[in-house]
Amino acid sequence: MIEETIVLNEVIMGGGKWSKLMKRGQTIRLSALDNKASLSALFYNADNTAERYNSADTVKIQWNAFLGKGKVLFSELGHVLFSITEDTTDGLIDTLSGMSNPRIVEKNFGSGSYEQIRNRYFKSDRENFLVELGKYGMGKHDIVQCLNLFRKVDVAEGSKLLLSEKRPVSGDYIELRAEMNILLVLSNTPHVMEKGEYAPSDVHVTIYERSANEDTTLQFSKEAKRGFENNARYFA
Amino acid sequence: MDATTAIYNERVSAGVPWYYVVKKGQSIRIIDLEGCQAVDTLFYNANNHEERYSASDTIREQGSIFITTGTKLLSSDDNVMLEVTHDTCGNHDTLGGHCSAESNTVRFGHDKKYMHSCRDNYLYAVGELEMSPRDLTNNINFFMNVPVEEDGHLAIVDGISHGGDYVQMKAHMDTLVLISNCPQLNNPCNGFNPTPIQILIWDN
Numbered sequence: 001m002i003e004e005t006i007v008l009n010e011v012i013m014g015g016g017k018w019s020k021l022m023k024r025g026q027t028i029r030l031s032a033l034d035n036k037a038s039l040s041a042l043f044y045n046a047d048n049t050a051e052r053y054n055s056a057d058t059v060k061i062q063w064n065a066f067l068g069k070g071k072v073l074f075s076e077l078g079h080v081l082f083s084i085t086e087d088t089t090d091g092l093i094d095t096l097s098g099m100s101n102p103r104i105v106e107k108n109f110g111s112g113s114y115e116q117i118r119n120r121y122f123k124s125d126r127e128n129f130l131v132e133l134g135k136y137g138m139g140k141h142d143i144v145q146c147l148n149l150f151r152k153v154d155v156a157e158g159s160k161l162l163l164s165e166k167r168p169v170s171g172d173y174i175e176l177r178a179e180m181n182i183l184l185v186l187s188n189t190p191h192v193m194e195k196g197e198y199a200p201s202d203v204h205v206t207i208y209e210r211s212a213n214e215d216t217t218l219q220f221s222k223e224a225k226r227g228f229e230n231n232a233r234y235f236a
Numbered sequence: 237m238d239a240t241t242a243i244y245n246e247r248v249s250a251g252v253p254w255y256y257v258v259k260k261g262q263s264i265r266i267i268d269l270e271g272c273q274a275v276d277t278l279f280y281n282a283n284n285h286e287e288r289y290s291a292s293d294t295i296r297e298q299g300s301i302f303i304t305t306g307t308k309l310l311s312s313d314d315n316v317m318l319e320v321t322h323d324t325c326g327n328h329d330t331l332g333g334h335c336s337a338e339s340n341t342v343r344f345g346h347d348k349k350y351m352h353s354c355r356d357n358y359l360y361a362v363g364e365l366e367m368s369p370r371d372l373t374n375n376i377n378f379f380m381n382v383p384v385e386e387d388g389h390l391a392i393v394d395g396i397s398h399g400g401d402y403v404q405m406k407a408h409m410d411t412l413v414l415i416s417n418c419p420q421l422n423n424p425c426n427g428f429n430p431t432p433i434q435i436l437i438w439d440n
Contacts, residue, residue, distance in 0.1 A: 056291075056333020056374045059390055061343050065331065066388030076355070076372075078338030096301070096331065098292025103314055140286040141370040143312065155384040159300045159327070192296065226342045 005209035012039075012188045014200035015120070017128035019135070019185040020207070021046050022178040024235070027085060027208045029175045030186075032150055032168035034201035038191045039149040040099050040125045042133075042142075043073075043081055046181040049138060051075045055095040055145040061223050065155060067093040069215075072179070072224045073147065079180060079234060080227040083220070086175035086213050089168050094148040097161060099125035100192040109190070109198040122198045128187035136183065149174055151191040163193035175213065179231055237263070237404075237438055244437035250430035251419035253357035255365065257282045258407045258437060263321065265404040266415075267434040268379045272395030272427035274418040275378040276334045276354045279309060279317050282410035285367050287313045291330040291374040301384060302327035303376055309405070317411055322404035325397045329382040332392060334358065334375050335420045344422045357416035365412075377418075378403050380425050394424045406440065 007026070011033070012018045022028060030039060045051035054076035059065045061074055068091035073082040087093070100108075105124045112122030125146070133142055150172070152164040178184075190200050220228070239245060243262075247269075248254045258264045266275055281287035293310040295301050303309070305323040308316045336355030340348040358372050379397040384390045419430050 050369055054333065054374075056331060057336075057339045057342075060332045060392070061339060063390055064388045065384050065390045074339070074342070076336065076338070078336070078340075078342045096292065097296045098290065101314055140312065141288075141368055145290075145292045145374050155301060155386070155388065158383055158385070159302050161296060161299055161301060223342050226346065229346070230338065230341060 006206055007209060008205065008207040010205045012186060012203045012205060014188055014202050015123045016188045017132045017186070018188070019132045019183065022182040022184055022207065024178055024181050027175050027177045027210065027214065028184070029173050029206045029208070030149060031173040031204040032170060032201060033204055034170050035167040036199055037150045037168050037201040037203050038189065038194065039203060040187045040189065041147040041149060042129060042144065042185045044183040045075060045079070045081065046183045049136070049142065049183060051077050051079070052142065052144055053081060053147060055147070058095065062221060065096060066091055067095060070218055070220065072220065072227060074227060078227060078230045080224065080231055081180055081182060082176040083179055084174065085177045085215060085218060086173065088172045089150060089174060092150050092152045092166060092168055094151055094153040095145065097148065097153045097192055099129070099146050100189060101126040104192060108195045112198055123189055125187040125189050125192065128189060129185060132185045148191055153193065163191060179228070239436060242436040242438050244435065246435055248415065248417050248433045248435055250417055250432050251352055252417055253361040254415045254417065254435070255361055256413055258411050258413055260407055260410050261440050263404055263406045263438045263440055264413060265402050265436045266378055267400065267402040268397045269399060269434055270431040271397050271399040271401065273431045273433060274380040274420065274425040275433055276375050276416040276418050277378055278373070278375045278414045280371065280412040280414065281311065282412045285371055285412065287311045287315070288371060288373060289317060295330060301331060303330055304328065316408045318405040318407050320403060321406050322402070325379055325401040325403060327381065328403065329377040329380040330374065331390065332377055332380065332382045334416060335418065340422060348422060351421065352419040354416035354418050358414065361414055377425070392423050392425050395427055
């Protein structure tokens with residue numbers, strides 16, 4: 001039995017932005033508090049932010065455009081940044097379709113300015129990321145193809161991108177274990193291909209030194225194992 | 237278009253980086269001289285390198301993962317950079333990214349660490365151009381064939397281009413084109429045999 005130690009417990013408001021430095025070995029649990037949860041994530045090696053998540057390497061190395069429990073998230077330097085250690089959504093993860101910007105949010109949801117609705121104004125991923133990255137002295141050239149959690153994009157007929165209608169249910173969660181020291185930046189805004197009402201759900205965040213849920217039987221691919229070997233060399 | 241009227245016409249060797257500014261209104265053609273060559277390509281606003289090609293915006297806005305005739309190549313700032321006007325090959329990849337020494341160790345084994353890679357070409361080029369390594373991002377792989385199945389399975393399979401196949405784009409802004417003519421020897425992206433390409437540019 002793993003002894004669970006919670007080091008952080010927070011709620012990210014719908015529309016909100018959030019960032020945190022995580023230590024190698026810590027696990028973050030992201031829990032949907034309703035069925036309109038949708039996070040976009042960028043993450044970096046906190047000790048060298050020139051090293052960041054690489055969606056292309058991640059899908060290419062693991063031979064699959066879709067991600068889920070047991071898959072890992074690679075940097076562009078052959079290191080594993082996060083392992084996906086738990087996922088009750090059964091693969092509601094997307095790393096193909098990118099992030100929203102103000103033009104897309106207005107197109108998909110209409111007008112929702114600060115002047116009209118104050119702090120409920122319609123925020124986009126790009127705005128959230130630029131604001132949050134700015135706090136670390138980072139900017140536009142640090143924005144790469146992101147990871148989207150709680151929504152999935154299907155590839156139909158070999159090429160067409162379609163937002164899946166599947167949504168998380170309240171209480172669904174995804175756990176990511178930091179395999180390096182990580183700067184994690186989150187934007188809690190509707191998926192870039194979502195339309196209709198702008199009403200992103202709140203998301204609950206827990207960071208554990210170790211999660212009690214940790215699945216010690218998780219089997220990683222030989223490619224992921226070589227990534228872990230590269231990590232071990234980095235920290236040697 | 238007639239090669240004799242091109243303002244630029246150069247052969248680019250296998251395995252090397254290449255870069256050039258294509259002006260607004262000009263057209264650039266990339267010819268796969270021998271077939272099955274992967275041409276890893278990035279684009280930047282020549283006047284502001286922080287604005288760059290965005291793979292995710294490009295495929296999402298057109299609703300398809302492949303680059304071909306009619307594709308508008310979108311920037312990270314939501315502008316059209318170039319439009320594909322001719323394509324004799326078909327589907328070009330923009331999911332698979334570029335190879336690196338480090339990803340080669342993960343994909344193929346630690347003994348591949350000292351093999352040449354696109355990432356090395358890109359880092360060398362952005363160093364010479366006094367750009368930032370952070371300017372490197374997900375690229376297009378012209379002539380590379382990466383189908384995705386319903387279950388998400390993705391594989392870099394044998395190329396479908398033949399010698400002489402080409403793709404041509406018209407620039408909608410002054411665009412820095414940065415190419416790594418892929419030196420990968422470990423998978424079929426270039427038929428295990430990296431070969432030269434030809435690049436032509438015309439004033440329109």
